[in-house]
Amino acid sequence: MTIKPQDIATLVELFEASNWDELHVQLDGMHIFLSTDPNARLASTPAPTAAPQVFATTQPAVAATPPAAAKASAPAVSSGDVPANWAAVTAPNLGTFYRAPKPGAAPFVEIGQMVDADTEICLLEVMKLFTAVRAGVKGTVRRICVNDADMVEFGQTLFYVEPA
């Protein structure tokens, strides 16, 4: 079965109309998590799977060349030149950046960690909807460019990964 963005929107509407605190939906390898608590995260990180995750970016997460940061964006952590072979993992849309699946939990990735193309490396939140962003390339995380809970803009570099 295919889940359309419209289905998700309907689900969110139903959720908002209800008095539930959280909603988990799991089907066909997809996992949807809704919560009234902006700080809530998935209780357990879903097992890594090749199945598409709802809200995962439909765009390649890796840009051929790192796009110019928007005038207003201020990468909080990144500094210095980046080797030409490093791949930038960029934000698929504006949102709030979270490094961990829930507050207090271990971050999805740390510097030096090996990732596969489909490894989830952070969450982007838009009005309580959390989207997992995948590395998009196999390699080693070399730089984390954004502070946890900062707003990021579309195209902003979140991580640099040195391709394996």
Next chain:
Amino acid sequence: MAIKRLFVANRGEIAVRILRTAKKLGIETVLGVSAADRETLGAEMADRAVVLGPAQSSRSYLDVNLVVHAAKATGCDALHPGYGFLSEKPILAKTCEDAGIIFVGPRPDTIEAMGDKLSARAIASDAGVQTVPGTDHIATIEDAKAAATKLGFPVVMKASAGGGGRGMFKAATAEELEASFERASREAEAAFGDGRLYMERFVERARHVEVQIVGDGEGNVVHFGERDCTVQRRYQKLIEEAPASAVPDHVRKRLHEAAVKLTSYAKYRNAGTVEFLYDVDRVDFYFIEVNSRIQVEHPVSEEITGEDLIALQLRVAAGEGLGIRQDQIRMAGHAIEVRVNAEDPFNGFSPAPGRVTAWSPPSGEGVRLDTHARQGYLVPPFYDSMIGKLIVRGKDRDEAIARLLKAIAGFTLEGPRTTLPLAAYIAAHPDFRDNRITTRWLEDKGLPGFGH
């Protein structure tokens, strides 16, 4: 509660227009842009510009959650939707409200009620404002034929959820009605997800007139006179003016009263436009719809009243009331606006995006240009084609027309082809000068004579 930081959820000239007033009022501004609009005038003018998403509108300007999230995350306490995009989606107003952000516009339920033409007509009729003689929903061709006989041909069928001329057709005979009925319903279903149709008497010679109002949400409404937007192509306005000189004074007064009566009855909040069809032969008018947003053509009303409608929108949104009485709103002179679209009027109005290679706008007494364009600006292919609005004011209509022609002649704009030559042709046309045009004039008579 004064607005401290305003999020502008739009692009192009209206974003620039809103930013200009916000800056003048000392309000901080954040503009949400798509990746295609990073380097625009608006992005430079705003205190901060944030990139929402890619060029594609559905993933940037049309994404309600994205827009409101951006407003919240950047610490804005109010959001101005401009026109088009999400401006008349009740869900935007609702989402803002729920997020504790002031929506600069009507309440969500008002937008909802005005957005559906049949419900808007019901409100008008409850308020005692005359609508075009017509019907409720029509489900079958038999009902349609019976209704048409009662109303008298020609009639026009319209989609209940429609707008901008889509899902509409005219029938002069029962055979024509039969031929188009099914298709219109299917088209309405496809275009709006709602196949319901209704029927109206067709006004043979019509002008489009509309009244600019601003309400405080408590039932107090002031108007800023009327506009005439009769020069249209496929229901898209090309030239707008104020006042509507073709309407006699006693009718104009009734027009204003009707607009105020309707919006006062609806306890309308913020700026809106009440549109009427003016029947040239019967010297009468019928309510069409309410546009629950600031409109493209608001500058002509500003020019004849000297008021800043965006400033008033922000004032009302902040809960400070209208702050102006009807007797303080004076109207003088005549103003005309032409839309400068990046379309080729010599070639079926095909879109003409591209880079502005030469740019020298006109200036002089009574000339105003609302635009986001400038030398080197790239008109992107992703959005509507309007690159600006040229507005002129004169002591009367003749002087305004003279100034318009002079301004167009003095407007250097190279790169994309634009509708400016067509505007000059219309402004110089005897039918326009004598003000004897109707809503069908441009397509029936104006355009066939253009370019020859």
